[in-house]
Amino acid sequence: MSISFKVLTACPETGARLGLLETAHGNVETPAFMPVGTQGTVKGITVEELAELQTAMILGNCYHLYLRPGIEVIARAGGLHKLINWHGGILTDSGGFQIFSLGGMCRLDDGGVTFQSHIDGSTHYLTPERVTRLQNLLGSDIAMVLDQCPPYPSSREEMREAVERTSRWAWRCRQAHLRSDQALFAIVQGGVYPDLREISARDLVAMDFPGYAIGGLSVGEPKEEMYRTLEVTVPHLPAKKPRYLMGVGSPDALLEGVRRGIDLFDCVLPTRIARNGRVMTAGGYLTIRNAVYAADMSPLDRSCGCPVCRNYSRAYIRHLLNAGEVLGLRLTTYHNLYFLAQLMREIREALRQGNFARYYEANAPRLNKLFGGAV
Amino acid sequence: MSISFKVLTACPETGARLGLLETAHGNVETPAFMPVGTQGTVKGITVEELAELQTAMILGNCYHLYLRPGIEVIARAGGLHKLINWHGGILTDSGGFQIFSLGGMCRLDDGGVTFQSHIDGSTHYLTPERVTRLQNLLGSDIAMVLDQCPPYPSSREEMREAVERTSRWAWRCRQAHLRSDQALFAIVQGGVYPDLREISARDLVAMDFPGYAIGGLSVGEPKEEMYRTLEVTVPHLPAKKPRYLMGVGSPDALLEGVRRGIDLFDCVLPTRIARNGRVMTAGGYLTIRNAVYAADMSPLDRSCGCPVCRNYSRAYIRHLLNAGEVLGLRLTTYHNLYFLAQLMREIREALRQGNFARYYEANAPRLNKLFGGAV
Numbered sequence: 001m002s003i004s005f006k007v008l009t010a011c012p013e014t015g016a017r018l019g020l021l022e023t024a025h026g027n028v029e030t031p032a033f034m035p036v037g038t039q040g041t042v043k044g045i046t047v048e049e050l051a052e053l054q055t056a057m058i059l060g061n062c063y064h065l066y067l068r069p070g071i072e073v074i075a076r077a078g079g080l081h082k083l084i085n086w087h088g089g090i091l092t093d094s095g096g097f098q099i100f101s102l103g104g105m106c107r108l109d110d111g112g113v114t115f116q117s118h119i120d121g122s123t124h125y126l127t128p129e130r131v132t133r134l135q136n137l138l139g140s141d142i143a144m145v146l147d148q149c150p151p152y153p154s155s156r157e158e159m160r161e162a163v164e165r166t167s168r169w170a171w172r173c174r175q176a177h178l179r180s181d182q183a184l185f186a187i188v189q190g191g192v193y194p195d196l197r198e199i200s201a202r203d204l205v206a207m208d209f210p211g212y213a214i215g216g217l218s219v220g221e222p223k224e225e226m227y228r229t230l231e232v233t234v235p236h237l238p239a240k241k242p243r244y245l246m247g248v249g250s251p252d253a254l255l256e257g258v259r260r261g262i263d264l265f266d267c268v269l270p271t272r273i274a275r276n277g278r279v280m281t282a283g284g285y286l287t288i289r290n291a292v293y294a295a296d297m298s299p300l301d302r303s304c305g306c307p308v309c310r311n312y313s314r315a316y317i318r319h320l321l322n323a324g325e326v327l328g329l330r331l332t333t334y335h336n337l338y339f340l341a342q343l344m345r346e347i348r349e350a351l352r353q354g355n356f357a358r359y360y361e362a363n364a365p366r367l368n369k370l371f372g373g374a375v
Numbered sequence: 376m377s378i379s380f381k382v383l384t385a386c387p388e389t390g391a392r393l394g395l396l397e398t399a400h401g402n403v404e405t406p407a408f409m410p411v412g413t414q415g416t417v418k419g420i421t422v423e424e425l426a427e428l429q430t431a432m433i434l435g436n437c438y439h440l441y442l443r444p445g446i447e448v449i450a451r452a453g454g455l456h457k458l459i460n461w462h463g464g465i466l467t468d469s470g471g472f473q474i475f476s477l478g479g480m481c482r483l484d485d486g487g488v489t490f491q492s493h494i495d496g497s498t499h500y501l502t503p504e505r506v507t508r509l510q511n512l513l514g515s516d517i518a519m520v521l522d523q524c525p526p527y528p529s530s531r532e533e534m535r536e537a538v539e540r541t542s543r544w545a546w547r548c549r550q551a552h553l554r555s556d557q558a559l560f561a562i563v564q565g566g567v568y569p570d571l572r573e574i575s576a577r578d579l580v581a582m583d584f585p586g587y588a589i590g591g592l593s594v595g596e597p598k599e600e601m602y603r604t605l606e607v608t609v610p611h612l613p614a615k616k617p618r619y620l621m622g623v624g625s626p627d628a629l630l631e632g633v634r635r636g637i638d639l640f641d642c643v644l645p646t647r648i649a650r651n652g653r654v655m656t657a658g659g660y661l662t663i664r665n666a667v668y669a670a671d672m673s674p675l676d677r678s679c680g681c682p683v684c685r686n687y688s689r690a691y692i693r694h695l696l697n698a699g700e701v702l703g704l705r706l707t708t709y710h711n712l713y714f715l716a717q718l719m720r721e722i723r724e725a726l727r728q729g730n731f732a733r734y735y736e737a738n739a740p741r742l743n744k745l746f747g748g749a750v
Contacts, residue, residue: 041695041702069694073670077688085686295448311460313452319444320416326701327416 003141003183003210005242005263011356015234015261018351021057021242023141024181025081025089028056029348030242030263033254033340034091036271038064040074040084043271044330045337047086053334053341056088057142059266062135063095067117067124071134079139091266092140094131094173096147096187097215097246108148110165128172136179144213145173147187152220159191162216167203174207185211185244192225194232201236211242218247218267223372226253230260237261251280251343252367258347259360270336275329277321280339284370288332293318306338378516378558378585380617380638386731390609390636393726396432396617398516399556400456400464403431405617405638406722408629408715409466411646413439415449415459418646419705420712422461428712429720431463432517434641437510438470442492442499446509454514466641467515469506469548471522471562472590472621483523485540503547511554519588520548522562527595534566542578549582560586560619567600569607576611586617593622593642598747601628605635612636626655626718627742633722634735645711650704652696655714659745663707668693681713 003023010017019030035042035050038061042050050058060080065071077083080090099106099115106115112127128146135143146169148162166189177184186204190196204212214233217226230245237243242263248254249267257265270280277289281301288300299309300317308317308331320328350359384393394405410417410425413436417425425433435455440446452458455465474481474490481490487502503521510518521544523537541564552559561579565571579587589608592601605620612618617638623629624642632640645655652664656676663675674684675692683692683706695703725734 039694039698039700040691041700044701046702046705068698069669069690073690073694076670077672077690083688083691294444295451297452313458315444315448315452316415316458319414319448323414323443325414325416326419326704327421329701330421 002180005211005240007240009351009354011351011354013357014259014360016258016347016351016356016360017261017263018348019242019263021263023057023089025087025141026056028089028264031254031258031344031347032056032264033249033344034059034264034266035337036266036268037084038268039068040065040080042333042337043275044326044333045271047084049334050086051088053337054345055337055341057091057264058086058088060090060092060138060140061095061098062092062131062138062143063098063126065092065138066095066126066134067119071137075137079137081139089142090138090140091142091264092135092138092144093246094135094144094146095126096131096144097149099126100149110168112146128169129176132173132176132184133178136177136182139179140182142211143177143182143184145170145184145186147189147215149189149216149219150191152191152216154191156193156196159189159193159196163189163196163200163203166200170204170209171207174209183210185209185213185242187213187215187246188233188237189216190233191216192221192229194229197229197233198236201233205236205238209241211244212237213244213246214262215246217245218253223253223256227256227260230257230262234261249340250371251340252364252371254340254343255347255360255364255367259364270340271333274332274336277318277328277332279332280336280371288314288318289321300332300335301339304335304339304342306335306342308332308335308338377555380586380615382615384726384729386726388732389634389735391633391722391726391731391735392636392638393723394617394638396638398432398464400462400516401431403464403639404723406629406633406719407431407639408624408719409434409639409641410712411641411643412459413643414443415440415455417708417712418650419701419708420646422459424709425461426463428709428716430712430716432466432639433461433463435465435467435513435515436470436473437467437506437513437518438473438501440467440513441470441501441509442494446512450512454512456514464517465513465515466517466639467510467513467519468621469510469519469521470501471506471519472524474501475524485543487521503544504551507548507551507559508553511552511557514554514557516557517586518552518557518559520545520559520561522564522590524564524591524594525566527566527591529566531568531571534564534568534571538564538571538575538578541575545579545584546582549584558585560584560588560617562588562590562621563608563612564591565608566591567596567604569604572604572608573611576608580611580613584616586619587612588619588621589637590621592620593628598628598631602631602635605632605637609636624715625746626715627739627746629715629718630722630735630739630742633731634739645715646708649707649711652693652703652707654707655711655746663689663693664696675707675710676714679710679714679717681710681717683707683710683713
């Protein structure tokens, strides 16, 4: 089966909605945050733990997996799910963002993109068709088109070109896409230019994809710009299809995104900051390696019910991180993923109860204050 | 309660015995291998996983924990078990071995040992009394005396001095030891000199400790020398007390140690080699990072029933290690600990069935061939 999506409840006062995304690997209640497992593993966390965290879908990255271990290895394993032993959903990003982030190490023509591996410097050429076929082989539940994501800020002219190329490439991906048990999502570009966002969305909607991502945000622009851009983009996307905001994972932006009609999110934020010893708590970010926590026997977050907070102290976790012990980042990563999963559960519950507008009013100011600044 | 130990069955043809060590944190069926958690964590493994592995007792290291996070922090947490959330047994090594391994960074007098921290170079002075009190505060189920462990090879004269000091220090540790719910074990030294081993054992046995370790082995001497030394040492230890061979964890040496009457073992070997991508299998050591495993969809060890071998391929684990992913070392570490736990279960089962001599004959040649060389 391919995916199916239905909106279960729409908030009458905001753009938020409760949805159900059905895939061959289980259902995803939306809005949902998807942890990132770039190289075929959410760093430091087992698939059993992901299941325990009620994770419905994780990300993989086609570019990274293509370079290492190679798509051939994964195909021989029977696909990415089998290789990594994950029974839930997988969305694979095409890797366009990663390739264009290589800067001088990538060269673009209208056929595709030539780049040098960040691992060994070897030269590769990827086209929309090839990236689509690679994701077919990976067997993810949702594949992403190859898009062009210019940096922030980019000129209107650069952005227009990227939007046009992204549309041409999206069509080529759609034509090359073969698997009926995998959905291919398009990616809207256009930076912070409302008219370009509209053009990009209209182009892609005309091609009738089963889902739409909003790319090119959370790339350095102020959060207000991101929210404004969502407001001028989402209305051009079909109400019945899932909407996925790429690269967003701070608690404040998740709530603001949901309010503006987003169903799916992903970001390395919770896992990346965890490895640096930063955790999300009801009181905001906490840098656990600070000396003040050396003998602090309280949990990371007193109001958190996760196993890490039930079983371990700040003092112990700080010790583990300071001593370079892997268990330290396992615990902080688990906690951060739990924190976001819990936030998304609360948001879905508010939508289910018809209380989302009230939930938003009660929580957005606090979350924006605690998490709205730079991490 | 303090510990109690009873020998359940002794093999009539070898020195091996099946025993039961009872502690305030559960029972340890012996012979047993204890995974090492130097800094308050078995590297990469949670306490839940240790329980799943049927681990009865782990090690902590007083020297390491004294330097970081500090005994005060651990005492405030309510002891090491509470800090690390481990409900099974803990044996703490005094850290004598680690301190003397610092070489030029440590200075010995008969009162104790002055050394510089390997972390920040700060100067510390530890005495037998202090090390005992620190372990009282850690609250481990078994504490170890502060001993002097000379390197291999050492002259007879150096070794004699170390034996004499170890005896004097053992007595001082015994006098300083306060906790009735913790057992203090002595450590027999004497290198590979049979007469010094006998002197050391007789000295310490006269002091009536609840258990005896054999230290100063597995420090670079040939395995044959180690086995010979066990044969001349064990007979001087009381049959009713547990015997613990420090620093041994290769499959061949575990079986040879059991045959010579050893009940407890510890070693960083299974966890350390796992982090370097080496795993123990029925076919010997396997270096999973070798290119030959790049697309090998078989498990680490076809004959192994552990969750890692049931769920993951060599290709995936190789990929994780090559990509620097923490999950890779979690999986290899788990497998190696399972491998040794399984070996010890087999050994205990053979003893229980009265089959140990046959088990030894059937397995020792193979294990010595596969694992007897350098790792």
